[in-house]
Amino acid sequence: MRVGLLQLRSSDDPAANLPVTLNHVRDAAGQGAALIVTPEVTNCVSADRAHQKTVLRPEAEDPTLAALQQAAAELGVHVLIGSLAVKTEEERFANRSFLVSPDGQIVARYDKIHMFDVEVSETESYRESAGYRPGETAVVTRIGDVGVGITVCYDVRFPHLYRLLAQNGAQILTIPSAFSPVTGAAHWEPLLRARAIETGCFVLAPAQSGQHEAQAGRPRKTYGHSMVVGPWGEVLLDMGEEPGVVVLDLDLDQVDTARRRVPSLTADRPFTI
Numbered sequence: 011m012r013v014g015l016l017q018l019r020s021s022d023d024p025a026a027n028l029p030v031t032l033n034h035v036r037d038a039a040g041q042g043a044a045l046i047v048t049p050e051v052t053n054c055v056s057a058d059r060a061h062q063k064t065v066l067r068p069e070a071e072d073p074t075l076a077a078l079q080q081a082a083a084e085l086g087v088h089v090l091i092g093s094l095a096v097k098t099e100e101e102r103f104a105n106r107s108f109l110v111s112p113d114g115q116i117v118a119r120y121d122k123i124h125m126f127d128v129e130v131s132e133t134e135s136y137r138e139s140a141g142y143r144p145g146e147t148a149v150v151t152r153i154g155d156v157g158v159g160i161t162v163c164y165d166v167r168f169p170h171l172y173r174l175l176a177q178n179g180a181q182i183l184t185i186p187s188a189f190s191p192v193t194g195a196a197h198w199e200p201l202l203r204a205r206a207i208e209t210g211c212f213v214l215a216p217a218q219s220g221q222h223e224a225q226a227g228r229p230r231k232t233y234g235h236s237m238v239v240g241p242w243g244e245v246l247l248d249m250g251e252e253p254g255v256v257v258l259d260l261d262l263d264q265v266d267t268a269r270r271r272v273p274s275l276t277a278d279r280p281f282t283i
Contacts, residue, residue, distance in 0.1 A: 011156060014038025014046040014257045015216040017236040017249045021223035022056035024065055028074050032081055034255045039085040041257040045153060047090040048078075049216045049236070050163045050188040051105070054095050058227025059141050068097045075108065075116075083114030088153050092186020092216055093122065093162050095142075102143040107160050107186065109151050121145025122162035123171070130192050138164070150178045156262060159211070163187040166201045169208055176209035176275055181265045183211045187232075188218040194233025199245065207243040210268040210275065212260050214238055219251050241268035 016034045020027045031052055038046045053074040056062050069075060074094055082089040091108040098104050105122040123146065125139035148171060149160045159175030159182070166185050175183060183205060189198055206213045219234025236256070238247040241264050249256055269275060 011153075011260045011262060012042050012044050012257060013214060013238070013260055014041065014043030014255055015214060015236050015238065015247070015249065016046065016048045016255055017217055017219050017234060017253050018049050018052060019220045019222060019253045020049075020052060020055045020218060022054055022058070022061055022065070022225055022227075023223075024053040024074055027053060028077055031074070032077060035078065035081050035089060036085065037255045038257055039087050041255075043087060043257045045088045045090060047092060047184055047186065047214050047216045049092045049218045050186045051093055051095050051218065052091055055188060055218055055222040055230055055232070056095075056224065056227065057230055058224070061226035062095060062103065062141065066095050066097050066103060069106065072096055079110050079114040079116070082110040082112060086112045088112060090158070090160070090184055092184070098143060100143055103141055104145070105138070105142050105162055107162055107184070109153075109158070109160065118149055118151035118160060120149040120160040120162070121147070122165065123148070124164045124168055126164040130190055134190065134192060136190070148174055150175055150180050152179075157181045159183045161185050163189065166205060169205065172205045172209050172211075173275070176211055180209070181211055181262060182260070183209065183213050185213060185215040186217070187215060188230070189233040191231055191233045194235065198233060198235060199237065202237055202239050203243045203245065206239040206241060208274070210241045210265055210272070212238065212241055212262070212265065217249075219253060241265045
């Protein structure tokens with residue numbers, strides 16, 4: 011399978027971000043990618059809840075989603091939208107990932123389960139749950155014969171989720187992110203490699219990167235370094251810090267090879283504590 015990863019530097023203006031995203035998607039498709047994956051909050055990177063209420067839309071009205079559905083159909087590719095920030099029927103938003111098929115239909119949705127509520131330092135803290143409601147359902151979908159487990163960013167710190175996805179058919183794990191520079195420098199690569207090693211899956215981790223322009227509130231900065239990790243834990247791709255597109259071929263036979271060598275997914279033992 012040939013996959014394309016987008017590394018973005020989305021602002022808090024969805025209308026300005028959309029043409030950039032579409033150009034990258036077309037670029038990846040032009041290079042032969044059959045699956046194109048975008049980062050977390052592709053449509054809007056913002057820390058200002060009041061601004062988000064102004065610019066975000068419900069799923070059925072979201073222009074980024076509609077445009078990427080149309081692009082997938084025009085280009086004949088699968089697009090895994092890492093996530094969009096969308097309004098819900100509740101006060102809080104959803105951080106929602108979508109798999110769009112080559113006919114432009116949404117074939118899977120996943121709402122980020124684990125909220126990024128952390129205090130990285132005295133000057134850097136996040137409370138995602140104040141603005142976003144957590145999801146409750148893990149998702150494994152399929153692209154042809156290939157199982158894809160969909161997750162988002164902070165989920166990467168919860169290994170039991172990935173084990174469950176792999177045991178339920180996932181061969182590829184998607185971990186789109188907008189990672190903090192501090193935690194990214196310390197933990198991003200080790201976490202991605204660990205999830206790949208534990209599950210024998212390919213990990214696709216497209217990321218937001220750099221200083222994000224903001225019309226309202228404090229501007230965010232993200233770590234970047236979009237990665238592809240192989241089932242044996244080897245880093246196949248690191249995009250560094252600049253936005254752009256990279257296309258890579260995955261040999262999915264490597265999933266079975268890794269799992270035969272270390273069959274830990276089928277070696278669970280009951281225990282007590």
